[in-house]
Amino acid sequence: MPTVLEARNLVKRYPGVLAVDHVSFSVREGTCFGLLGPNGAGKTTTVEMIEGVTPPDSGEILYCGEPTGRRFREEAGIQFQNTALQDFLTVRETVQLFQSLYDRKADIEYIIDECSLGDLLDRDNRKLSGGQRQRLLLAVALVNRPKLVFLDEPTTGLDPQARRNFWELVKRIRAEGTTLVLTTHYMDEAHVLCDEIAIMDAGRIVAQGSPDALLQRQYQNVVIELPLADISGDLSSIEHRVLEARGVIEISTNDVNTTLKDLASRVTGLNRMKIRQPNLEDLFLDLTGHSLRT
Amino acid sequence: MLRRIYAIFHARNLEFVRDRSSLSWNIVLPVALMFGLSFIFGGGAPPEYTVGVLQSGDTVDSGSHPFLGTRHVQFVPVTNLDEGLTKVARHQLDLLVRLEQPRRYWVNPESPRGYFIEFALLQSAGTQQIEKAQISGHPVRYIDWVLPGILGMNMMFSCLFGVGYVVVRYRKNGFLKRLRATPLRSFEFVAAQVGSRLMLIIVITAFVYTGTSWFLNTRMEGSYLTLLVITILGAISLISIGLVVAARVTSEELAGGLLNLVTWPMMMLSGVWFSLEGTDAWVQRTAEIFPLTHILDAARAVMIDGALFRDVLPQIAVLCVMSALFLTIAALIFRWRPR
Numbered sequence: 001m002p003t004v005l006e007a008r009n010l011v012k013r014y015p016g017v018l019a020v021d022h023v024s025f026s027v028r029e030g031t032c033f034g035l036l037g038p039n040g041a042g043k044t045t046t047v048e049m050i051e052g053v054t055p056p057d058s059g060e061i062l063y064c065g066e067p068t069g070r071r072f073r074e075e076a077g078i079q080f081q082n083t084a085l086q087d088f089l090t091v092r093e094t095v096q097l098f099q100s101l102y103d104r105k106a107d108i109e110y111i112i113d114e115c116s117l118g119d120l121l122d123r124d125n126r127k128l129s130g131g132q133r134q135r136l137l138l139a140v141a142l143v144n145r146p147k148l149v150f151l152d153e154p155t156t157g158l159d160p161q162a163r164r165n166f167w168e169l170v171k172r173i174r175a176e177g178t179t180l181v182l183t184t185h186y187m188d189e190a191h192v193l194c195d196e197i198a199i200m201d202a203g204r205i206v207a208q209g210s211p212d213a214l215l216q217r218q219y220q221n222v223v224i225e226l227p228l229a230d231i232s233g234d235l236s237s238i239e240h241r242v243l244e245a246r247g248v249i250e251i252s253t254n255d256v257n258t259t260l261k262d263l264a265s266r267v268t269g270l271n272r273m274k275i276r277q278p279n280l281e282d283l284f285l286d287l288t289g290h291s292l293r294t
Numbered sequence: 295m296l297r298r299i300y301a302i303f304h305a306r307n308l309e310f311v312r313d314r315s316s317l318s319w320n321i322v323l324p325v326a327l328m329f330g331l332s333f334i335f336g337g338g339a340p341p342e343y344t345v346g347v348l349q350s351g352d353t354v355d356s357g358s359h360p361f362l363g364t365r366h367v368q369f370v371p372v373t374n375l376d377e378g379l380t381k382v383a384r385h386q387l388d389l390l391v392r393l394e395q396p397r398r399y400w401v402n403p404e405s406p407r408g409y410f411i412e413f414a415l416l417q418s419a420g421t422q423q424i425e426k427a428q429i430s431g432h433p434v435r436y437i438d439w440v441l442p443g444i445l446g447m448n449m450m451f452s453c454l455f456g457v458g459y460v461v462v463r464y465r466k467n468g469f470l471k472r473l474r475a476t477p478l479r480s481f482e483f484v485a486a487q488v489g490s491r492l493m494l495i496i497v498i499t500a501f502v503y504t505g506t507s508w509f510l511n512t513r514m515e516g517s518y519l520t521l522l523v524i525t526i527l528g529a530i531s532l533i534s535i536g537l538v539v540a541a542r543v544t545s546e547e548l549a550g551g552l553l554n555l556v557t558w559p560m561m562m563l564s565g566v567w568f569s570l571e572g573t574d575a576w577v578q579r580t581a582e583i584f585p586l587t588h589i590l591d592a593a594r595a596v597m598i599d600g601a602l603f604r605d606v607l608p609q610i611a612v613l614c615v616m617s618a619l620f621l622t623i624a625a626l627i628f629r630w631r632p633r
């Protein structure tokens with residue numbers, strides 16, 4: 001698959017902060033690329049440099065092998081993390097306004113149907129719920145039949161049901177061959193939607209690859225979780241870490257039988273025990289020493 | 295390009311029309327002005343006649359001549375003949391009289407008030423010989439003089455605050471950033487904002503002018519087309535100043551302060567309410583830097599004196615230069631998003 005987007009050594013400094021520190025990655029056509037990291041990691045600054053709304057201090061951005069310019073603006077669709085729309089316009093007028101700004105045009109009815117906005121067309125866009133608003137912002141990002149779509153934290157603030165509905169919508173867009181760049185601090189979102197991810201922390205990319213490949217490369221173990229309250233003995237002989245915020249201990253092991261035997265005499269019971277595969281959050285924790293949600 | 299400009303222009307118009315508080319303010323204020331003016335200036339003649347007394351002193355001695363004791367007449371001293379004649383011509387004085395030898399009076403034959411006060415003068419003069427000298431002139435009422443000022447002031451506030459605040463709000467809430475990510479160019483965005491506000495200003499100003507003319511039969515000696523050109527260029531120059539103020543600011547409070555900083559000196563020094571004739575030269579020179587000064591000079595010349603297009607070319611040229619200068623500055627320093 002050809003490379004649609006390439007970022008080379010992007011650097012952005014703000015007073016006292018190196019927000020983006022020599023970030024490089026490339027996005028292949030038809031894939032979903034995720035930038036995963038906690039708030040303040042530099043994800044939004046990175047994509048805004050690519051989108052052309054924030055000038056980089058140094059580095060190079062190529063769209064289809066050429067520096068980003070009018071062709072990029074014409075062919076990219078962007079959903080910002082925080083953005084206002086023009087007041088006093090209805091959903092239909094908002095979509096039409098943005099479509100008028102492009103030469104490339106999608107079928108409005110199709111977009112409205114795809115984003116489930118049919119019942120909201122005449123509603124003032126200030127009176128939409130969080131999920132409805134995100135669907136409108138996505139529709140606005142799709143009005144130009146984009147080849148490349150940026151979604152910056154698209155499900156932040158949505159309830160679980162709205163998040164899952166949004167994921168389904170994004171999957172449908174991807175299935176049509178549109179290339180996606182997604183920033184998120186939800187590891188499950190990145191795992192469900194992305195073919196490839198770059199994990200960012202403190203302005204740098206600390207790991208990059210497909211979610212499964214990254215996990216397989218890092219882990220051969222499974223994770224046993226137990227509530228702290230159920231621990232009665234000394235665990236010093238068993239390698240573990242304590243997640244006080246969640247009130248659990250985690251034990252990584254490649255021999256569950258032996259670990260369970262060792263634990264049996266040190267706990268009040270195993271009824272609340274969980275055994276799971278390591279996830280991207282574990283990976284982030286191991287790579288950076290702190291949690292995604294801090 | 296035109297399609298994109300029209301899209302932003304149309305969306306801004308919809309926003310303006312549907313924002314009822316803003317719409318009502320923009321409609322109610324000019325209408326209130328119109329009715330206020332009608333009430334103040336349309337209620338018939340002032341209670342007193344005004345007669346200028348040509349003399350060297352600056353107080354009028356009411357005992358020095360029987361005419362000066364006439365009731366319902368305000369006598370004001372006039373020390374300069376030419377000045378007095380101009381005021382008679384413009385109906386700021388109903389009659390000018392010199393009661394010292396050689397006695398003479400000047401009256402505007404087209405002034406009905408002058409006609410009546412002349413009777414009172416001749417009655418009180420008795421057998422004294424007093425020579426009559428006529429001057430010609432058209433009545434210029436205060437409303438005729440002040441109407442361009444009030445319309446210009448309303449235009450100034452609407453242009454500066456209407457554009458300045460809107461752009462700052464768009465920048466603050468991220469809408470400008472969102473537009474930046476589309477193929478829209480800054481020039482296209484600015485053109486749409488100028489066009490939208492310009493259309494609004496022309497419609498409202500024409501509405502208030504028509505209403506006021508109808509109620510008060512205000513004077514219009516010149517060409518409506520010339521007046522329209524002055525109004526359009528004036529509005530563009532004022533909108534351009536609003537764009538300069540709003541080019542980078544992200545705080546509505548700061549924008550409000552800066553806009554007040556620009557509007558108040560214009561309101562005081564551009565001749566909205568009173569003429570700057572007789573003020574210090576530096577005040578008049580300072581006033582020249584404000585577009586409103588040139589707008590009002592040109593509008594008054596057309597409306598009151600019947601100036602032709604070529605007569606107001608200097609003001610039109612200044613307005614064109616100012617518009618080009620301010621628009622260039624605004625485009626150069628314009629920022630889509632907060633730093």
